[in-house]
Amino acid sequence: xxxxxxxxxxxxxxxxxxxxxxxxxxxxxxxxxxxxxxxxxxxxxxxxxxxxxxxxxxxxxxxxxxxxxxxxxxxxxxxxxxxxxxxxxxxxxxxxxxxxxxxxxxxxxxxxxxxxxxxxxxxxxxxxxxxxxxxxxxxxxxxxxxxxxxxxxxxxxxxxxxxxxxxxxxxxxxxxxxxx
Numbered sequence: 001x002x003x004x005x006x007x008x009x010x011x012x013x014x015x016x017x018x019x020x021x022x023x024x025x026x027x028x029x030x031x032x033x034x035x036x037x038x039x040x041x042x043x044x045x046x047x048x049x050x051x052x053x054x055x056x057x058x059x060x061x062x063x064x065x066x067x068x069x070x071x072x073x074x075x076x077x078x079x080x081x082x083x084x085x086x087x088x089x090x091x092x093x094x095x096x097x098x099x100x101x102x103x104x105x106x107x108x109x110x111x112x113x114x115x116x117x118x119x120x121x122x123x124x125x126x127x128x129x130x131x132x133x134x135x136x137x138x139x140x141x142x143x144x145x146x147x148x149x150x151x152x153x154x155x156x157x158x159x160x161x162x163x164x165x166x167x168x169x170x171x172x173x174x175x176x177x178x179x180x
Contacts, residue, residue, distance in 0.1 A: 055170030
């Protein structure tokens with residue numbers, strides 16, 4: 001998380017505050033206040049900078065049409081998750097949302113994945129977990145989920161676990177799950 005709204009806190013303090021917020025330990029209003037930018041920053045403005053990966057919506061439409069159950073495990077603030085889901089219409093495709101702020105734990109904590117497995121009530125081996133952070137894939141794999149890394153511009157190329165498929169585009173992800 002970065003902010004340039006006059007925040008004078010160190011990057012380490014900003015990150016720790018962000019992590020606390022996305023674990024549900026504070027609201028986003030408290031986050032902005034703690035960082036000294038409550039008068040300059042807003043959830044809506046912060047979320048307006050987010051963009052979906054090219055090709056995501058067509059892939060979600062294909063998967064949804066094919067009857068694939070889609071779920072999301074996200075390290076996010078509860079308030080931001082709602083804004084982004086509404087902005088991009090994601091609830092049309094994903095019925096199962098697991099938001100770190102609501103779970104009280106962030107990936108890669110194994111309890112986050114365990115909460116998803118309990119909620120979905122499925123055999124872990126039938127789940128494909130895709131993330132753009134290598135360290136988030138290890139606990140999923142240890143719990144028996146299939147895993148794939150979706151590389152993005154800010155994926156740490158040095159933290160990618162061995163033996164995990166790497167994907168660079170949504171069509172590649174579609175092919176991995178058996179779509180033409």
